[in-house]
Every structure is written in C-alpha cells, then in structure tokens.
Amino acid sequence: MRPLTRSKWMELPRLVVVGSGVAMEVADVCCNLKLKGGALIVTGPKTCELAGGEISQRMEEGGFETDLMITKISKIEEVERAERMAAEMEAGFLIGVGGGRSIDVAKLASDRAGVHFVSVPTAASHDGICSAQASLTIDGETTSVSAQAPLGIIADTAIISKAPKRLLAAGCGDIISNITAIKDWKLAFRLRGEEYSEYASALSEMTARMIVESAPSLKPGLEESARVVVKALLSSGVAMSIAGSSRPASGSEHKFAHAVNQIEPGRALHGELCGLGTIVMMYLHGGDWEMIREALREVGAPTSASEIGLHEETVIEALTSAHKIRPERYTILGSGLTREAAAAAARKTKIL
Numbered sequence: 001m002r003p004l005t006r007s008k009w010m011e012l013p014r015l016v017v018v019g020s021g022v023a024m025e026v027a028d029v030c031c032n033l034k035l036k037g038g039a040l041i042v043t044g045p046k047t048c049e050l051a052g053g054e055i056s057q058r059m060e061e062g063g064f065e066t067d068l069m070i071t072k073i074s075k076i077e078e079v080e081r082a083e084r085m086a087a088e089m090e091a092g093f094l095i096g097v098g099g100g101r102s103i104d105v106a107k108l109a110s111d112r113a114g115v116h117f118v119s120v121p122t123a124a125s126h127d128g129i130c131s132a133q134a135s136l137t138i139d140g141e142t143t144s145v146s147a148q149a150p151l152g153i154i155a156d157t158a159i160i161s162k163a164p165k166r167l168l169a170a171g172c173g174d175i176i177s178n179i180t181a182i183k184d185w186k187l188a189f190r191l192r193g194e195e196y197s198e199y200a201s202a203l204s205e206m207t208a209r210m211i212v213e214s215a216p217s218l219k220p221g222l223e224e225s226a227r228v229v230v231k232a233l234l235s236s237g238v239a240m241s242i243a244g245s246s247r248p249a250s251g252s253e254h255k256f257a258h259a260v261n262q263i264e265p266g267r268a269l270h271g272e273l274c275g276l277g278t279i280v281m282m283y284l285h286g287g288d289w290e291m292i293r294e295a296l297r298e299v300g301a302p303t304s305a306s307e308i309g310l311h312e313e314t315v316i317e318a319l320t321s322a323h324k325i326r327p328e329r330y331t332i333l334g335s336g337l338t339r340e341a342a343a344a345a346a347r348k349t350k351i352l
C-alpha cells in the first residue's frame, strides 16, 4: 500500500454522539462502528476515576476485552508505551477518555498501531476532540503531528458539564483563538503563497464568532452550555481536517501558548494560554483586541497573566521567542518581536 500525502486528504469522524449519559452506551457505539477485538483505554488519573473505569466496565459488559493505560503527560514516550500495550493485548482499537493529553496519546498511538480510535472527551477544554492532529512533546519541543481523526466521538454532556469551570472556559479560549489563527493564515497566504482553504478558514472563523456571540449565555454546570461548546470544538476540529493541518486553529497565539509551556510547563491550561495569546496577537494584527478580551472575560477565562500566576518575565520571553516555534508556520510574529515591542504589546492589552 502506498502512503497517501496527508495534506491532500480529508479525514472526518464517522459517528458523533453528543448527549446526556451517552458515555454509558460506549459498547453499542463501538458495535455500530463495527469495531472488533479488544480495546486499550487511554485515560488520565482523575478522568479514570470519573469515566475511564466505568467505560472499561461497560465495554467488558458489552463483550469487549479491555486494558487501561493511565497517562499523565502527552510525550512521545507515552505514545510508544500505548503502542506496546496495544500490541501486547492485540487491541482492535484504542479509546481516549479524558482531556486533550489522553486523547492525543491515544490518537497518535492508534494511528501508529494501524488501528481505529474512539474519542471520549470528559471536558470541553480543547479542539483536539475530533481533529486528525496530535500535539505532543518530542525531544522537549511541542510538535503538531498528523495522526488520524477519531472514527467515533462520544461527548457525554452530563460528564462534561460537571468538569471544573476552568476547563469549559479554556475550551472557549481555544476556539476564540481561531480568530487570530485565521488572520495569520490569510497573511501567510498573501505574503508567502501558502496553501489556503476558504472552506476551512470560513468554518473556523464562524465557529469562533459564534462562541464570542454566545459568551454571555455560557454557564459552567449547564449541560446546554457544554453542548454549545462541544459542538464548536467539533466544528473547529472539522476545519483542521478540511485543511489537513492545524493551521485554521493554531497561529501566533498558539505559538505563544507553546512557548509559555516550554518556559513554565503545566502552569496553565492550553486554552487559557491560547486565549491570552489571542488578545495580544489581535492587537498586533491591528484588530479589535478589546472584543476578544471581553469575550474571554465573559466566559470566565483569564485575561491577564497574574490570574494564572504567570510571571511577567515568562510572558515577555514567550512573546519574543514564540516565532521560533514551528518556524515554517508564518504568522504576524514574523521574524520575532523585540523585547520592547513585546513588553509594550503586553502592557497595552493589559495581559501584564
């Protein structure tokens, strides 16, 4: 079999189930997808207690053999561990249950093992729920790797709505960040002739604008709010699938988020950092950064570094070094900000 060029091919999920209590129907969903053999369930320590353990039990009751892998970090070594476990049990497919880290580990391991993957998010905190990309740390660098789209997605709004409110707000930040990601993509198209998809771009931007408009009505703890954000995350993931890369949902603001994570790993959630980055990048694009700031404030996401305990020096260093992350992805950061420009932009937009 000749490998296809991934950027030329659009991978989308086959079955998306969103609703209250749907995680308990996991075995039926897998039967409907005609999945066969055992399932390796990749989950986190907390999310195993919340959902992973029960999902494993439901799968066993439905006639599927299962094994559980608890992961704490989205590093390539964890992907290799999942691959080994899948091979040992001759898994027919993998299920990722949890936040973005567990889902990314399961997604890439399933792709490398040549088996299918089912995504069961326990929080509406990131748009990797349905994308065909995995974000991982490889040799200390944050890297976006082409993987496979999940065959099925089970988004249980009863579980997701009970997640800490910070996670829902982070999900909104990850979606709102599409606004600057699209500005960057258009810039790269105009200045560098980069391949560009109008459909992926329009879908991604519309999704972000819808979240900005619904921001005042989104309330943590409400299943309806969880549903609205999950749908937006799915839509953002589809935009990435159409583009064949994370370009429609990851630009300069994501570079900033990744740079912060390299300097102070684990300090804040992915979507929180993307939200902060979006405020500054919107300013650099000459856009309405105050509108972004207000939308983030309305969803309860941080709009300043101090709210998440980020040091001033980290913010400035991240702003001046962000362009070095994935340098081939051209953005408004160009060849980098000076320290003075970075500090001025951070202060002007009140993230510092």
Ligand SMILES: NC(=O)C1=CN([C@@H]2O[C@H](COP(=O)(O)OP(=O)(O)OC[C@H]3O[C@@H](n4cnc5c(N)ncnc54)[C@H](OP(=O)(O)O)[C@@H]3O)[C@@H](O)[C@H]2O)C=CC1
Binding pocket: 043, 044, 045, 046, 047, 048, 050, 072, 074, 098, 099, 100, 101, 102, 104, 122, 123, 125, 126, 127, 128, 129, 131, 132, 133, 134, 135, 136, 159, 160, 162, 163, 164, 167, 170, 174, 246, 269, 270, 271
């Ligand atoms: N592939 C892609 O296209 C994308 C990938 N990403 C990646 O996803 C990651 C970010 O995902 P994110 O979800 O923010 O972070 P994590 O996966 O790190 O999850 C954050 C924390 O929330 C916990 N958690 C999840 N669900 C619940 C719940 N219902 N109740 C209580 N706690 C819960 C997790 O528990 P536990 O400790 O059990 O895991 C974890 O401790 C990053 O690595 C980012 O790069 C982000 C966007 C797109």
Ligand SMILES: O=C(CO)COP(=O)(O)O
Binding pocket: 127, 128, 133, 134, 135, 136, 143, 144, 174, 246, 249, 250, 254, 255
């Ligand atoms: O986080 C993503 C989209 O929200 C994917 O991002 P990266 O390609 O920057 O890892």
Ligand SMILES: [Zn+2]
Binding pocket: 126, 127, 174, 249, 250, 254, 270, 274
């Ligand atoms: Zn993101």
